[in-house]
Amino acid sequence: MIDRTSAAQGHPQIRAELNALGLRWLRAIHWNEDAAALQERALCDEEVVETADGAVLATTGQHTGRSPKDKFIVLDENTAGTVWWANNAAMSPAHFERLKTDFMAHARLRSLHVQDLEACADPAHRVNIRVITELAWHSLFMRHLLKPVQADEFVSELTIIDLPSFKADPAIHGTRSETVIVLDITNKLVLIGGTAYAGEMKKAVFTYLNHVLPDAGVLPMHCSANVGKAGDTAIFFGLSGTGKTTLSTDPDRALIGDDEHGWGENGIFNFENGCYAKVINLSAENEPDIFRTTTLKGTVLENIVLDRTTNRPDFADGSLTENTRAAYPLSAIANVQASRVGPAPKTIIMLCADAFGVLPPIAKLNAAQAMDMYLAGYTAKLAGTERGVKQPEATFSACFGAPFLPRHPTHYAAMLGERMARGEVRCFLLNTGWTGGAYGEGTRMKLVTTRAMLKAALKGELDRVACRLDENFGFEVPISIPSVDEKLLNPRQTWATVDAYDQAATQLKAMFVNALAKLKPPQPAQLHAAE
Numbered sequence: 001m002i003d004r005t006s007a008a009q010g011h012p013q014i015r016a017e018l019n020a021l022g023l024r025w026l027r028a029i030h031w032n033e034d035a036a037a038l039q040e041r042a043l044c045d046e047e048v049v050e051t052a053d054g055a056v057l058a059t060t061g062q063h064t065g066r067s068p069k070d071k072f073i074v075l076d077e078n079t080a081g082t083v084w085w086a087n088n089a090a091m092s093p094a095h096f097e098r099l100k101t102d103f104m105a106h107a108r109l110r111s112l113h114v115q116d117l118e119a120c121a122d123p124a125h126r127v128n129i130r131v132i133t134e135l136a137w138h139s140l141f142m143r144h145l146l147k148p149v150q151a152d153e154f155v156s157e158l159t160i161i162d163l164p165s166f167k168a169d170p171a172i173h174g175t176r177s178e179t180v181i182v183l184d185i186t187n188k189l190v191l192i193g194g195t196a197y198a199g200e201m202k203k204a205v206f207t208y209l210n211h212v213l214p215d216a217g218v219l220p221m222h223c224s225a226n227v228g229k230a231g232d233t234a235i236f237f238g239l240s241g242t243g244k245t246t247l248s249t250d251p252d253r254a255l256i257g258d259d260e261h262g263w264g265e266n267g268i269f270n271f272e273n274g275c276y277a278k279v280i281n282l283s284a285e286n287e288p289d290i291f292r293t294t295t296l297k298g299t300v301l302e303n304i305v306l307d308r309t310t311n312r313p314d315f316a317d318g319s320l321t322e323n324t325r326a327a328y329p330l331s332a333i334a335n336v337q338a339s340r341v342g343p344a345p346k347t348i349i350m351l352c353a354d355a356f357g358v359l360p361p362i363a364k365l366n367a368a369q370a371m372d373m374y375l376a377g378y379t380a381k382l383a384g385t386e387r388g389v390k391q392p393e394a395t396f397s398a399c400f401g402a403p404f405l406p407r408h409p410t411h412y413a414a415m416l417g418e419r420m421a422r423g424e425v426r427c428f429l430l431n432t433g434w435t436g437g438a439y440g441e442g443t444r445m446k447l448v449t450t451r452a453m454l455k456a457a458l459k460g461e462l463d464r465v466a467c468r469l470d471e472n473f474g475f476e477v478p479i480s481i482p483s484v485d486e487k488l489l490n491p492r493q494t495w496a497t498v499d500a501y502d503q504a505a506t507q508l509k510a511m512f513v514n515a516l517a518k519l520k521p522p523q524p525a526q527l528h529a530a531e
Contacts, residue, residue, distance in 0.1 A: 021104075026109070026111070030111065033113065035140060035298045038113070041113075042135070042137040043056070047137050051306065055294060055301050057301040057304060057306060058198075058300065059320065060198070063197040064197065065321065065323045066199055067179050067197070069176055070179040070180055070195075072090065073091070073207075074183070074187075076093055076186055083406045084405060088406060091174055091182050096191075099174075099182065103163060106165070106193075107134075113135070115130070115131045115146075115148065117142060117146035118149050119271050120269060121147075121339065121341050122262065124264070125216060129146060129159070130156035131146075131201065133162045133163075135162075137198075138162055138196075141198040141201070142201055144299075145201075145202050146205070157188055158188045160190040161191050162200075166194060167194050168180040168194055183204060185211055190204045197302075207404045207406055209271060210405055213262055214407065214411065214415065219264075219419060221262070221263060221401075222400050223237045223400070224245060224248035225261050225270070226256055228254075231342075232343075233256070234348070234458055235348055236349045238349075238379070240278060241353055243447075244351060245258040245277045247351070247454060249289050251335055255333050256340055257340060259276060263416075268342045269340060274327060275293075278324065278325060279301075279313075282315040282326075289333055292332075293326060293332040294326050298328075301325070301327075302325040304320075305320060346425060349454065349457070350400075350427065350429050351431075354378075356439075356504050358491060358505045359429065360475065360477045361431050361489065362457065362478065362481070363428065363429045364427070364462065364475065364477075364478075365475060367420060369475060370420065371416070371417055375409055375410070376516055379433075380395060394511045398519060408519075409519055428462070430450065430454060433445065436496075437496070438504065452484055456482065461482075462478055465481075466479045466480070471492070471505075472509050492505075
């Protein structure tokens with residue numbers, strides 16, 4: 001058995017494999033080091049600091065989130081007719097080859113960290129991924145997010161090379177800036193440079209899976225999932241900040257995963273082996289399970305400010321970014337589905353944070369409404385959370401994850417609709433946003449209220465309750481739910497004036513219509529378009 005946890009200087013196998021990739025004359029290769037070793041190395045190299053509880057805290061500089069405008073897919077004969085080019089920037093094979101050559105040259109005489117990992121918990125669809133990073137804490141991050149593989153033979157289906165210190169040259173590499181994230185689907189290679197934000201690696205994997213899995217009959221989904229004691233799986237679609245991780249982490253239901261799943265012939269399966277939770281304003285009272293993970297040795301914290309007195313995270317401080325994060329293995333959650341798989345879902349929850357105060361806090365969606373909501377992928381950006389945002393802004397992200405969709409949204413929507421019809425799946429809209437007015441005037445839905453409505457939906461208590469039809473969208477809205485203020489269920493009644501509500505509702509409805517109208521059938525790209 002090969003000792004895969006050593007620094008690998010003495011192992012010709014891994015050196016030969018990296019040489020074949022183009023990574024030559026490396027100072028050191030740290031191969032499959034475990035979490036403790038990676039944490040120690042990251043601390044020794046001063047990449048991170050340690051909190052009072054033993055977690056590690058990294059700051060990522062200029063990029064505190066993804067850089068979607070710097071993300072590319074290589075345009076070639078294999079991808080020209082399959083990729084949604086209206087949504088994905090193209091890079092020519094020539095530019096990619098030059099970029100790859102310069103990446104390999106930049107890596108010379110550097111120490112690199114290599115992790116052999118796997119994605120997808122369903123054995124029928126497992127994907128081996130080799131992640132090569134410049135930073136030890138990036139290696140630790142990916143070791144949390146994917147499942148480490150211990151085997152004599154490892155054949156990688158996807159390789160990621162992550163060099164934050166590399167700076168692209170737009171004139172030479174065909175990039176927009178010095179930052180680059182590029183996926184060569186044909187040659188199964190990802191290059192990431194000019195950013196230390198670890199989430200780029202995670203989402204590069206997701207983008208690749210979103211392209212290859214539909215051909216294997218699997219619907220890839222940007223969703224969280226959990227399962228009740230009766231084997232009733234629920235999935236939660238939602239954009240960042242809508243409560244996807246918070247609401248799926250439930251002491252009464254086993255967590256399958258918090259972000260990325262596939263729906264295949266055997267049911268639901270998690271792509272990942274860890275969680276990447278948004279932790280701004282995290283508290284032990286509201287989210288005890290997630291809060292506990294931030295006190296564990298090895299948890300990776302990103303862009304969180306430490307309290308100078310206690311050396312513990314100040315989760316209320318968003319001075320670096322509102323996008324503060326914690327990465328930890330699923331095993332850190334007390335109530336987790338160890339297999340990371342579950343039966344086909346009985347319930348779909350579509351989450352949004354409506355900052356316009358228009359949508360009801362919960363509604364039942366028929367099949368057509370579910371497809372429209374899935375394609376729209378609605379939530380709202382809040383004033384003050386991003387530079388230049390002065391008023392709430394509607395955000396429509398197809399399939400609740402447009403930045404990660406290499407194929408056209410209608411491709412995924414057709415797969416979802418077919419599965420919903422086959423399984424008689426019920427679907428609910430759950431609004432975790434505002435009522436009584438827009439952001440700044442109204443109030444946000446209380447988490448305890450949202451959880452009460454969710455619990456009723458998952459238990460089937462809303463299947464046969466009396467409902468009214470929403471006057472704007474036609475949703476069925478329950479008239480009453482135990483422990484929920486009936487007035488709250490009709491947002492029109494929570495506003496100071498119905499005229500103000502009606503005006504806001506008319507505007508939001510028009511935004512939905514416009515967003516759906518933009519999803520036209522895809523057109524194949526011309527191969528010379530990115531030269």
